Amino acid sequence: MILFLRVGGSFVNKKESRAIYGRGKREVDALRAARNSLIDPYNNLRNWDKGDPCTSNWTGVLCYDTVSTDGYWHVQELRLLNMNLSGNLAPQLGQLSQLEILDFMWNELNGNIPKEIGNISPLKLLLLNGNKLSGSLPDELGYLSHLDRLQLDENEISGPIPKSHSNLSKVKHLHFNNSISGQIPSKLSNLSDLRHL
Template identity: 40%
Template sequence: MADPNNVLQSWDATLVNPCTWFHVTCNNENSVTRVDLGNANLSGQLVAQLGQLPNLQYLELYSNKITGTIPEELGNLTNLVSLDLYLNNLTGGIPTTLGKLTKLRFLYEHFKIFMWLTYLVSL
């Protein structure tokens, strides 16, 4: 991901615990629960590894220059409540794997707002 404003400067992959990184919130067990990178001028594509954050509840990536498709692996984020991809340059549709996210209540994507207040149906 390109980071012209250096907002990811604290993101050191050699650290065992990402809870010390800026724009990352963790719970008491040092598990990532929130990533707030909205309006950070980031560009590039979303990586499938985001789907490996089992306790992630909020993924805020609005108002960037993110391109490509939404990774199917985001369907593994079973605790996700909010996925904000609003105002990016994403292509393709919403992966059907997001239909597994029964806790998801807000999905902001491609200038459209979807609010799921009860259960998700297969997309």
């Protein structure tokens, strides 16, 4: 059964109206900020200018199938792997509050990993390997208590592994393989699910 809702004198599909008019504008703004910080030579993200991320099927954006308890659809996955993207990761990515997968593998991204990514508490997969990211690892990544896999290998990241990464109690895979220096925090040995370091 398709329900319709009268908005401003015209009828629109109820699902579309919730997505377009009801969605937390913050997530849409975060995605647009992410796009604006990227260089997209093949225009892979050209459909990010139109409509809603979920109902308009934005490239690489996957949303939950059901409406959340707050009454909105939310972005579940952002998969932009191997698209020849360069530029930076926008701090606004940290506003994708329901995101479970963030995947920018095998692009040409540079700059630092934004500490704001540590705000995405449901995040399970953070896949940033095969880029040109630099700087140090943010302490805030240690706040990602649901993280299963952290892949940062084949970048230009330097400095020590933060002690906060010992808080990643569900992590199974930590892939660093950069110019990491210093000692591996001893408390990483307490991560009982860790399979690969």
